[in-house]
Amino acid sequence: MNCESPIPLSCKLSASSSVDMSTKSSLSSTITGSSSGDVSIIGKLSDGMMSDVKIHDGKVSDIAKPLGSGGGGDVATNSASRVSYGSNVSDSNESSCSSFSSNGNKPHKSNDKRWEAIQKIRMRDGALGLNHFRLLRRLGCGDIGSVYLAELRSSTCCFAMKVMDKGSLASRKKLLRAQTEREILSSLDHPFLPTLYTHFETEKFSCLVMEFCIGGDLHTLRQRQPGKHFTEQAARFYASQVLLALEYLHMLGVVYRDLKPENVLVREDGHIMLSDFDLSLRCIVSPTVVKSSSLDTDYSRRSPAYCVQPSCAEPSCVQPACVQPSCVQPSCFVPRLLSQKSKKNRKPKNEIGNQITPLPELVAEPTDARSMSFVGTHEYLAPEIIKGEGHGSAVDWWTFGIFLYELLHGKTPFKGSGNRATLFNVVGQPLKFPETSGVSFAARDLVRGLLVKDPQHRLASKRGATEIKQHPFFDGVNWALIRSATPPEIPKPLESEAPVSKVNFPLAEKQIASDDSNSSASYLDFDFF
Numbered sequence: 468m469n470c471e472s473p474i475p476l477s478c479k480l481s482a483s484s485s486v487d488m489s490t491k492s493s494l495s496s497t498i499t500g501s502s503s504g505d506v507s508i509i510g511k512l513s514d515g516m517m518s519d520v521k522i523h524d525g526k527v528s529d530i531a532k533p534l535g536s537g538g539g540g541d542v543a544t545n546s547a548s549r550v551s552y553g554s555n556v557s558d559s560n561e562s563s564c565s566s567f568s569s570n571g572n573k574p575h576k577s578n579d580k581r582w583e584a585i586q587k588i589r590m591r592d593g594a595l596g597l598n599h600f601r602l603l604r605r606l607g608c609g610d611i612g613s614v615y616l617a618e619l620r621s622s623t624c625c626f627a628m629k630v631m632d633k634g635s636l637a638s639r640k641k642l643l644r645a646q647t648e649r650e651i652l653s654s655l656d657h658p659f660l661p662t663l664y665t666h667f668e669t670e671k672f673s674c675l676v677m678e679f680c681i682g683g684d685l686h687t688l689r690q691r692q693p694g695k696h697f698t699e700q701a702a703r704f705y706a707s708q709v710l711l712a713l714e715y716l717h718m719l720g721v722v723y724r725d726l727k728p729e730n731v732l733v734r735e736d737g738h739i740m741l742s743d744f745d746l747s748l749r750c751i752v753s754p755t756v757v758k759s760s761s762l763d764t765d766y767s768r769r770s771p772a773y774c775v776q777p778s779c780a781e782p783s784c785v786q787p788a789c790v791q792p793s794c795v796q797p798s799c800f801v802p803r804l805l806s807q808k809s810k811k812n813r814k815p816k817n818e819i820g821n822q823i824t825p826l827p828e829l830v831a832e833p834t835d836a837r838s839m840s841f842v843g844t845h846e847y848l849a850p851e852i853i854k855g856e857g858h859g860s861a862v863d864w865w866t867f868g869i870f871l872y873e874l875l876h877g878k879t880p881f882k883g884s885g886n887r888a889t890l891f892n893v894v895g896q897p898l899k900f901p902e903t904s905g906v907s908f909a910a911r912d913l914v915r916g917l918l919v920k921d922p923q924h925r926l927a928s929k930r931g932a933t934e935i936k937q938h939p940f941f942d943g944v945n946w947a948l949i950r951s952a953t954p955p956e957i958p959k960p961l962e963s964e965a966p967v968s969k970v971n972f973p974l975a976e977k978q979i980a981s982d983d984s985n986s987s988a989s990y991l992d993f994d995f996f
């Protein structure tokens with residue numbers, strides 16, 4: 468494997484951020500292809516155009532004046548190299564386009580105004596299409612598409628629309644990645660994960676309409692902090708929400724595999740949303756209650772019992788064929804109770820009655836799932852991925868450790884002079900903390916537990932997120948009420964810096980312009996791949 472191979476570059480762009488250009492460039496690079504095969508450069512930078520909109524509560528509320536100076540060229544920086552080796556994904560038949568008929572399967576979003584707005588259009592016009600949206604500006608672009616801020620016409624609701632060129636996806640063998648992302652997105656209903664409002668296709672494009680996050684990503688936000696790192700309190704806030712999102716994904720049978728600050732977006736209320744699921748691995752999980760009630764509260768005194776079905780065991784599992792779509796739905800889980808103790812060892816009822824009753828504990832995470840794909844971002848790659856040993860959900864706990872380290876220290880722990888050196892460090896170098904670090908013992912201890920190179924001995928590898936939640940670093944976090952916790956920072960409403968200029972549509976974009984015949988050309992800025 469040549470880790471210094473030319474790599475496709477995909478840009479990331481956040482229009483209103485000030486950045487430290489010395490530490491990271493504005494490129495996020497992605498390696499794709501087989502380990503022996505050639506790879507090519509396919510990226511470009513987007514131009515960071517801004518439109519004149521102001522947004523509150525996912526709705527356009529005002530037309531703001533251009534701000535003039537002060538950041539037109541500000542580009543969110545991200546040099547993190549993204550890797551996707553060995554999946555050798557071949558084209559699959561595209562699933563037929565479908566808009567979701569209702570929000571019935573997303574009870575947590577049931578009173579969301581955006582659903583109502585979408586539903587109204589659907590009742591009036593049938594399926595939604597590109598012509599129902601006004602594209603205001605490009606938010607950024609990734610390896611498989613560009614994301615636009617889109618306003619639903621005849622409403623004031625705003626969305627993030629990911630637009631993917633189907634021809635380009637097919638020629639670059641990325642249809643499966645796009646399909647994976649769409650299927651995962653459609654199964655999510657969680658406060659820290661995106662809502663997919665609808666999906667539709669034009670002749671040329673496949674479009675995902677998602678919740679829009681006004682606050683940019685955590686990478687950009689970190690750059691703005693004093694010392695370019697978060698306080699421990701802020702890091703705890705963001706990490707705890709990410710942890711819950713990962714736990715939920717694992718319970719759905721999704722190993723996320725691409726955690727990094729760039730993929731953690733900030734909502735207008737300051738809470739987070741994990742985005743970008745095209746590198747995720749889906750597997751089948753079999754949740755197990757390892758502790759059913761108050762019978763035993765002390766983990767350290769007993770050997771835990773786990774029962775997770777490693778249904779997704781080999782490289783082929785990155786292919787959809789090995790995943791039953793219905794099995795990423797929570798409804799397919801039938802938790803099983805494992806008896807922890809024989810009856811004679813249990814405490815008598817009256818003793819239990821005097822105690823605070825802890826909640827049952829469920830392990831529903833695919834701790835034994837295995838994939839051989841080489842995916843992720845160099846600085847975040849787990850050793851078992853680099854070594855090609857096969858990996859499962861423990862990779863998310865490794866990346867969680869790197870993520871926490873970066874939030875607290877402003878840099879990742881194993882970064883080398885190049886990608887090859889980075890990978891070497893991840894596998895062979897011990898974890899070190901900056902000597903002058905003011906980070907607490909608890910935080911360092913948690914990072915140490917997560918960045919254990921052997922996944923079998925890594926924190927959370929046995930009982931999943933529960934092990935991490937119980938670490939002293941998270942003492943005081945009210946997991947049940949975390950949505951009500953006060954965020955470290957509330958993003959400012961989006962305002963424009965410069966009016967959108969007229970765009971000359973390249974040939975490839977003419978189609979979308981004609982698809983979107985009702986829209987004003989001045990709002991369009993397409994630039995695919």
Ligand SMILES: Nc1ncnc2c1ncn2[C@@H]1O[C@H](COP(=O)(O)OP(=O)(O)OP(=O)(O)O)[C@@H](O)[C@H]1O
Nearest residue numbers: 479606607608609610611614627678679680743745
């Ligand atoms: N829901 C959203 N709200 C606001 N901005 C978003 C949203 N989703 C994506 N973005 C922006 O668009 C950029 C591109 O996102 P996208 O997920 O397509 O690319 P990516 O993160 O580089 O991943 P990939 O290369 O796998 O496609 C992100 O970096 C982010 O800045």
